[in-house]
Amino acid sequence: MNGIPVEGFMYPNEIELQWSVLIVLYPFLTGLVAGAFILASLERVFRVEEVKPTYRLALLTALAFLLIAPLPLQLHLGHPERSLEMYLTPHTSSAMAMFGFVYMWYLMAVLVLEIWLDYRRDIVILSQTTTGLKRIFYRALTLGSSNISHEALAIDNKTGWIITIIGIPSAFLLHGYVGFIFGSVKANPWWSSPLMPVVFIFSAMVSGIAAVMLVYMFTCRARGEEINMRCVDTVAKYLFYAFLIDFTLEVLDLIHRIYEADESFRSLDFMVHTKLYLPHIVIQLLLGTLTPIILLGITQVLPLSATKRKLTYTIAGCLTLMGIFAMRWNVVIGGQLFSKSFLGYTTYKLRLIDREGLLVAIVLTLLPLFILWALIKLLPPWEDVKGEHLETAYGDD
């Protein structure tokens, strides 16, 4: 079919892959959201003061990625104009249908509300200190509440704390559920695993923490500010721990598969050693997992200088994101390369310019970064900027 190379025997309808690079992108983006939020909650709930400089940045990063996350799905649907039916007439036994509600819950009830509460004081001040369109924008964001008395802010703070408490399991649910969408497909042994949601949660934490760490270091550099090394060291420490758990879970899954060696094993094993060798063994395992774990491990045991640590964190962070993207690729694409008859293998052809092609995937990956830039402009997450506003408007208030 369409000249797609096939080895062995595939059921004739299996030759063409159904889920493309856009479906790879989707769990990658939601993973960044969940991970960034969990990092933010470290400061808010667990009082890890060291990571405070990343708190607001993490929330804005989560929002930027969450806003774009449904786009790849929309582009992938055969009938995107019917997608609202998932909310209007959901099929309750479908993991995908229920995910729509998890997504909406997380976006509206957790993330947007938490950001609004955290920024409310700034928004009110900005609505009073800016002019023109900006003023109208910030006034709209106040939702008519301009009370920023100590009592009101204390209530905001308490409510925000409660929302973060609810937000942590919600973030776990968000990405665990993405894992469940794959893990619950019993027809596909590459996906079907009760470990899948847990692996997705920890890999989400890894990718989200790495992304926020990189964004923080980049924004500091762009603003000519000194990087708070205490903060970055702590973030890197949590990244290292989360990565160790994630890697352990993946190895556990691997050992289980090898030892159990069920009817699908030979087929999957062959695939990993051939078609998936580069993305799975080289990119995901060696470059994207073991290398960053070793690099982060070195920073934990050796007294490296700040410059060397920054460089190490940057390399480890970039490799981590590449590795987690490769993991999503190997799950989504790898899960469709072999036949459910376990007798053959097909090939994924990624076109450059196509509705589900590489170009669209690149644009969708970069788009959240532009949104993040806009969000940072509108709602500056820097503590010092916040201080300036307060001083300008309220003096010592």
Added chain:
Amino acid sequence: MSLTRRHFLFLLPAAAVAWDALVAGTPEAAPNYNMTDHWWGLLIDVTKCIGCGTCVQACQAENLVPDGYYRTWVERYHVADWSIENPVVDSPDGGKHGFPASKNEGGKNFYVPKMCNHCADSPCTQVCPVGATFVSPDGVVLVDQKYCLGCRYCIQACPYGCRFLNPETNTASKCTLCYHRITKGLTTACCETCPTGTRQLVDLKNPNDPVHKFIETHSVQVLKPHLATKAKAFYYGLDGSVR
């Protein structure tokens, strides 16, 4: 306004055209068909299949299946000696035009027709986010083309590879067990055209159906029974090598 006989005669041809148009847009009626009286399945007697591909051609013609996609297909198995875990399988163009002479020697060769198993606990209907795919009261797994999102989750969930995304409608497509035929007392196109009687429609609610009697009294098998989908495509004479 009073309608004269002359006006009435003028309007008659227009009324006839309008009536034709109305009837053309109305689903074909099956007035004596009661869905709850039936529970459809299929018997596939592997020992009879000669791999002629007539069933695939009939299905494609009857259901306007696009080229390169299959609501049914035929696989040819070759099992050398005792190693049933390593069969050599092919299905050129779904077996639509039959099979070239086998180059494999020794062992056994046989043909296996495949199609939707119309599972009672079908994984494809379970995962559909909007319920566009469903099991009808008479046991046929169908897709509502006007409702399907084209998300392809059902295609991933089908263990038998029976579904595809129709490139003309951008919706999931699959065997309907020729629902438009069986509700009018006919059999499916593939059963109708099979020259050896390999495929036979069965009503599992009808104790007097001879095919039902056959299934009741012979050793039959379903594909991938460990997945517990309650498949209703029953195979007679199925080799253990078949996936």
